[in-house]
Amino acid sequence: MVKQNFILFMLIGELSKKSGVSRDTIRYYEKMGLLRVSANRRDNNYKEYADNAPDVLKMIAIGKNLGFKLIETKEFLEFWEQNDTDNERLTEMVLKKIEEIDTKIKALTVFKQNLENALIKCEP
Incomplete structure (x- = not known):
């Protein structure tokens, strides 16, 4: 993990290992807008994921288990990330x-x- 501006970042392999979610699935969630990557890339052009990414992947899994469609889960994540529960x-x-x-x-x-x-x- 690399620390930049007090936010820890990890590469996709580390995120996959921590979360138990495959790299392909992580890339798919990123493409769907469910998971964000750092705007800055490393010198080798690798994407970096914020340290809360494993929590986001857990929330996606919970949404799927509850029967939410990915688009619904995306909306829910937006509320969750903003702490907007009311x-x-x-x-x-x-x-x-x-x-x-x-x-x-x-x-x-x-x-x-x-x-x-x-x-x-x-x-x-």
Whole structure:
């Protein structure tokens, strides 16, 4: 890790090792705007990632596990990075996700009932 202006930076290999996320995935998240790199590059043109990058990758993983799309996770990260947890948009986003989950639960319940009915018809 290199210290510049009181912020620690690491290369992609170190970030991958610390986070358990592949280099390709890190590059993809960077391309999608979920993960930022330092504006300055080393003399060898290597990208540097801020010391909070492992935390950002954890938040992305949490978002994925909760069923958030990457674009939704990106919005959430913007709130998180700004410590903006008392925001109408964030509340709206979470409520929308809850509504989507409720819709999925209803659809899965109907599907389960259909399967159970089909199973009953299959019994001798």
